[in-house]
Amino acid sequence: MAEKNNSHEELAGAKFFWVTVLNVVITIAEFVGGALSGSLSLISDAFHNAGDSVSVVFSYAASRISLRKQNARNTFGYKRAEIIAAFLNSIALALICVFLIIEAVKRISNPQPINGNLMLIIAVIGLAANLLSAFLLNSGSKSSLNIKATYLHILSDALSSIAIIFGGILIDLYNWTLADPIVTVIVAVYIFYESIPIIRQTFRILMQGAPNLDYDQIKHDLLQIDGVFSVHHVHAWMIDENNLIFSAHVNMHDMKLSEAQPIYSEISKVLKDKYHMCHVTIQAETTRGEHEDIIYDRGNDIP
Incomplete structure (x- = not known):
């Protein structure tokens, strides 16, 4: 149980505050940068980061609720609060990925002019902030599905930023604007793939599924x-x-x-x-x- 308590501490106090602040700053920067540069991948990542900000707050609230003692109303306690949070966060992440893929496909058939240099600068800033957030959540993600789901949100944003940087370089050097929607599809598919195991595991728990036992x-x-x-x-x-x-x-x-x-x-x-x-x-x-x-x-x- 000590390990479990440590996982809650990872989202407490200053760490929780800074992860939230970093995500809000990234979201604003990417919305503005995406609008100015015309980059769908930046705008899509901004939506993703906005969801992450909600996810972090949601996860923290769930982790605090889960610490409540057993009582006559909930004789098994409130630990399921974190499972519910992980399930909803992962579902939201998967739905966002579907939306991004649809929008990227539209862009592939109808390419838009993009400022690759500005796209690259914003993506680098986003990568730095996301890596810092992922570092803050890393240890807690090993013992809690709730924190793991939130950590996955943050880590996927870091991967998105890397892909966007790569796309920005291609656009800046070769004016290959198709790189933007292609990068969006690749990142969205990867994030969707990573979300499915958490959805399946949390759904199984909520359905009173049995653990894997002989x-x-x-x-x-x-x-x-x-x-x-x-x-x-x-x-x-x-x-x-x-x-x-x-x-x-x-x-x-x-x-x-x-x-x-x-x-x-x-x-x-x-x-x-x-x-x-x-x-x-x-x-x-x-x-x-x-x-x-x-x-x-x-x-x-x-x-």
Whole structure:
């Protein structure tokens, strides 16, 4: 959990402030520079940066909400706030990419005059600011999908700036104005491709999807515990990318509750130490369901 807390600190205070300021400055510079130079790639990147500014604020708010304690209203806490933020940010990024590709295709069929020198200058400024923002968010992106989604926004802008610089050089030296929409398409396709895994993972979490676990091995491990002779009706799901929940029905010999408690403790220890479950719920039974499959399936999602 210490690593998770550190990820929140990455967006706190001065770092959060400067990432936001840098994105606002880049956005204004690229809108003005794009309008003056006629560069679609600069204007598209300005829209992208404007989205990033919202993304950073959104991510920070979600990270603060996720720190709230569990209560009667949310018994699992508020960690899903970050997953929702990551999901929405990634969806927005993908939609922006689609819009940029459409606009770039229009430009390819109808080229516009572009001031390559001004385009190049603005892109260099944008690259420097984006690299600094990416550096500020880098460490937190390793432990949080929320921060990773925001980091991807910033990093993609840095890559956009590199591509725009390359396009500006081609336009300035050879007056090849098609470089601008072509660069836009290449960058947009790359960003879209990078967004899809985050969308898929966050959607899976929000849909109560199960983590990637070897359920047969889990059953095998639990059956090695003295007193357990069957495991069935297993459910596993993710609160966020770092917290896994597990519940199961376990068949045990008829015994006193005080005798069953050590077996409960051993089951929890195996699941937490080997499979990194943060919360384990076990329902003890004698013979009920002992011949059922480990994953419950009676035509209903939840019996």
